[in-house]
Amino acid sequence: MKDEILHHIRYSLGKDAEHSSVYDWRIALSLALRDRMVDHWYRSTRETYASNAKRVYYLSLEFLMGRLVEDMAANLGLDREARHAIEALGQDYEEIVHDEPDAALGNGGLGRLAACFMDSLATLGIPAYGYGIRYEHGLFEQKFSDGKQVETAETWLTQRHAWEFERPEVKYRIQFGGHVEHHEGKARWISSETVLATAYDTPVIGWKGTWGNTLRLWSAKAPGAFDLESFNRGDYLAAGRSEALARTISRVLYPDDTTDAGKQLRLKQEYFFTAASLMDLMRRYLSDHDDLRALPDHVAIQLNDTHPAIAGPELVRQLVDVHGLEMPEAIEIVRNCLGYTNHTLLPEALEKWHVGLMAYVLPRHLEIIRAIDHDHRERHPGSPRIIEHDHVQMGELAFIMAHKVNGVSALHSELVKETVFEDLHKIHPTRIINQTNGITPRRWLYTCNQPLSDLITREIGDGWVADLEQLKALNEKSGDKAFLAEFQAAKRANKVQLAQWIRQTCGTEVNPDAMFDVQIKRIHEYKRQLMNILETVALWNEIRDNPGGDWTPRVKIFGGKAAPGYHVAKQIIHLINDVATRINNDPVTGDLLKVVYPPNYNVTMAENLIPAADLSEQISTAGKEASGTGNMKFALNGALTIGTLDGANVEIREHVGAENFFLFGLTAQEVQERRLQHGFARAAIEASPRLSRVLGQIVDGVFCPDEVTRYHELVGNLYDHDYFLVTCDFDSYFDAQRRVDVAYRSKTGWAAMALKNTANMGWFSSDRTIQGYARDIWHAGPVNTGGMEKIA
């Protein structure tokens, strides 16, 4: 390893060891690790071709990969060796790891799920490609200026991305605009704009290196030669114009989480990567097959939300316009290839494109969508229309073009049947199924939580890393005082580290013996960070009323970004920061209560925070969080959950035991009913002296003396609308928090409950999720299992 790193310092970076920077060492280490991946990767590709195995294609506008060094090294079984080699070279391994920017090509849960799936697909040895966009700028960086969120461009690609292989020979012409001509029943799309899609491949190697798949990301380039004529005329802007325009498509990740961006550029991005991916997989298929009717036997395509839903009409277009199939047969073939995952019920997140825009950008696809709509309604009279109120409804399109539609938790999948796709579900009663989300244990326990990981491995061996249900063996230890003490010591070590990091990042001293209470996720009204900060103020009041009381010291930790255009979410961020300033400087509450909000939450920060958490906040309005995956990461790492019956919380509670979970709040059913009661919010506030007092303080400017009216709109909305029922769940939440306080005071009691969480979270491995997709949707399995079981 040492020699391999030195080789790259010299021959890839052109440096000598004495003059190498941290950056140089990191790139050299990454390249050395990448070298070790290549043989596994080639072997996997060869075996896939040789066995004629079915391939899985996961189409996703987002892959939130995070840093790769530690994860890649761990999966290759080289984590110890890499560290030793770097140390033997006189370098600081931690510093090198920390030098890597996050690959932040995603917004939140949906993008991180795609990344976990890539890890599980490789670990299970299922031949698969992830297809997405190689954004020049990932998710924006967040800073706080006087407590307010400020966004700046993310710039990961200004450095060399050592993991990828550029594939300049893999390129496709992607068309936009123009018009369609029809001759003798054949359609010809005469486009008005062409962009080149070129490929960049990152190998993804599974646990123990048994299998390697590919993450293929597309970058947009201008198709023509450089405009030398304009350049020579001195018109440099004109000369660069077509290149700049083309590149716009892969320039930035849209920062909207669960809202429909509704922009022409977004539609172009979606079509760009979907079309390139389908052209690529068709080329691969046709290189050793000639019967297009057998496509579904060899190709499974998963649509990660509706973002790639244009795949239905695009693949139909390729089969009909390019390969000469009849439309109805093409539709059937495509349907047998496609699966669609729904990730949200929020109406504002369900993509809809105006037919005018669709006709302008993708005129041929609009025709095909009309044909699909017609075909479906002929077969199923009374079916909902794909085009409604002059908008193409991408959810309906995806549903109709997929043979399976899945939700991401048991509750969510039932709600999908009852709400968004109620009518389509009646027509196709077996199409909607559930696949509860999961998380990869490699990143989310093995690498991110070394103290706990080592303890578990010492106790039960390391089989759990690829077979997480083995953690069940730890259940026997929940009465073992000595083991519980070690389990607690692991948590404490993580908390001490985090306290140090908080001091450096936020300048706030926190006591590692206080309860670390963490809410990290995108800032959204339905996730109710607002309820959390209101409860914080209520607790502050109560401690101040009785400073000598028997309080359980707490550190409230927040993390998360708001979409730049989401006004209310940004107000909530500002409020949390304002409250933090007031409380952290209060000598009365002192160490009993602290509030910290480190900026720029990302995958790396999650890896630091989760292992150190005692309490996990999963407090969304019931029926709104499709699944959640952070909830799983916390419980796996031995945090207890305070949560509502929402998303996967329901299943987590079933697995870890109701007695090891702090439940509160209205159910999804009750939420629906409560909304119908006129003036429910005002009534709830008036019935709660505690909440009234908190809201009164905010309105009076206790937390913003410089601008007393700052939160009047926010609080006013709570009285008059409160769509997410913060007011109705507030008292129940406050009470649950006091039960948490009591439980935390018994150190071993708490440790036993926490251990029960870790021990019973095995089912939430994304390996289990992927096995479910493979069995129920893709009908695909591993080629060479490297000792792993075949999927039934």
Ligand code: C3B
């Ligand atoms: C998220 C949902 O909000 C989460 O509940 C869910 O766990 C994840 O997807 C993964 O399924 N989601 C998201 O991050 N972005 C969207 N546009 C829609 C859903």
